[in-house]
């Protein structure tokens with residue numbers, strides 16, 4: 001996503017005075033569970049924790065059917081939820097924000113009892129639901145969802161021509177802001193879902209999945225039917241109702257058979273035809289590195305929206321004003337981002353990382369954002385070469401705060417800070433340098449994607465994969481960059497009198513022993529510091545002794561032993577190995 005991030009980026013790219021005013025911390029990192037938006041702390045906790053009434057079942061499919069009234073700004077419908085019990089029980093948890101009404105919940109025609117607690121709806125069944133068996137309930141609801149969060153969750157707006165423009169974007173606030181769902185990341189409906197949206201005739205709904213058909217209902221409404229053929233995370237489920245023009249890419253289907261479709265407002269149609277052509281280069285690049293577009297049966301769509309953009313699965317939303325960079329600006333400041341439309345590349349990259357490979361808990365959201373931000377640089381590499389890619393990824397350094405670890409507390413609905421994007425990407429670029437073999441690196445990340453596509457995973461799964469497939473113990477590196485606040489610092493102590501330099505890592509992880517290239521860029525020398533001092537000879541003076549900080553995201557601390565010592569070993573800092 002780019003929701004809060006984009007607002008944050010705006011601050012950086014805006015005039016300094018504006019940045020000053022607006023640069024209050026987005027939100028202090030929560031020490032305890034706090035609501036993401038308008039939720040109470042308890043509601044947020046219930047949304048964050050994978051409690052027993054979520055864990056006792058496994059989603060099989062959703063059939064979501066809603067009618068949206070732009071005038072009343074209301075929504076009404078039902079979600080048919082099919083699930084398999086993993087443990088026998090009489091209760092499950094489904095979520096719906098408290099400002100929406102539960103009209104009824106039924107199974108086999110029989111109304112079910114339920115209890116609402118914050119955003120959770122605990123549904124009680126008259127008899128035991130048995131482990132291994134499948135059940136289907138219909139959850140009917142209605143109401144006027146309140147816009148919350150930075151993008152409103154669901155907003156009832158108008159386009160510049162005055163037509164209704166109703167869109168959803170609910171990653172922060174949760175899918176239950178507008179539809180009854182299992183509002184968490186761990187469990188996705190194995191068999192996908194059907195989405196049917198009724199909108200006033202004359203408007204178009206563009207949702208996730210393959211377009212099935214439109215039906216004029218004869219009462220002023222038209223129903224738009226979509227079929228999602230893959231598991232989908234609930235926050236990705238989206239409706240976009242507007243006076244859209246639809247066009248297909250003229251080369252649609254040539255990209256490994258991916259159908260490519262676009263939805264834009266009539267006034268922006270020509271701009272869209274030009275700008276959206278960048279989707280081809282995106283598909284070329286990411287299919288090159290990771291393999292086939294993950295949702296080929298559903299196709300790929302770009303849909304114009306009034307906010308910046310969101311990775312809605314197979315229905316990527318776009319609001320970057322048909323400009324390159326971010327809103328036309330070189331947002332990374334190194335001259336590369338103006339070459340492409342950052343929102344098209346970033347949000348579409350999430351189809352691979354975020355939508356196909358999904359974190360099980362928001363705590364490990366770097367699995368979406370760190371990876372996706374990193375693969376922006378692979379798009380650059382594919383189009384312009386490695387040197388530009390390295391320059392691009394290093395442009396993120398100015399955006400990293402290093403104020404808290406990237407991974408937050410599990411089961412607590414705690415979204416990580418923006419470091420998950422930029423430090424996450426720089427960490428992956430570092431990992432590439434640790435592997436130090438591009439052929440192996442590209443195979444690793446390709447195979448990583450293939451291993452985990454259509455699954456939900458945690459960082460432990462990522463680490464285990466890279467350890468096993470690289471043959472290295474990378475756990476300390478993952479831990480240092482993701483679970484600690486500080487960057488690794490390479491401490492260098494030069495002793496020019498004897499032509500030596502001592503080196504070690506200053507880190508939190510005692511097992512940290514990351515290799516790093518040092519010395520002369522024309523002839524890098526790879527050393528493997530640990531937390532203990534080591535010594536090597538060097539003829540390069542301290543001020544000319546370089547470290548490949550474009551390849552490894554680290555701090556470097558140089559120190560020079562000033563006093564000439566007669567006993568050379570005495571100039572080695574304490575703790576240095578005896579030679």
Ligand SMILES: [Zn+2]
Nearest residue numbers: 001002369372
């Ligand atoms: Zn993102």
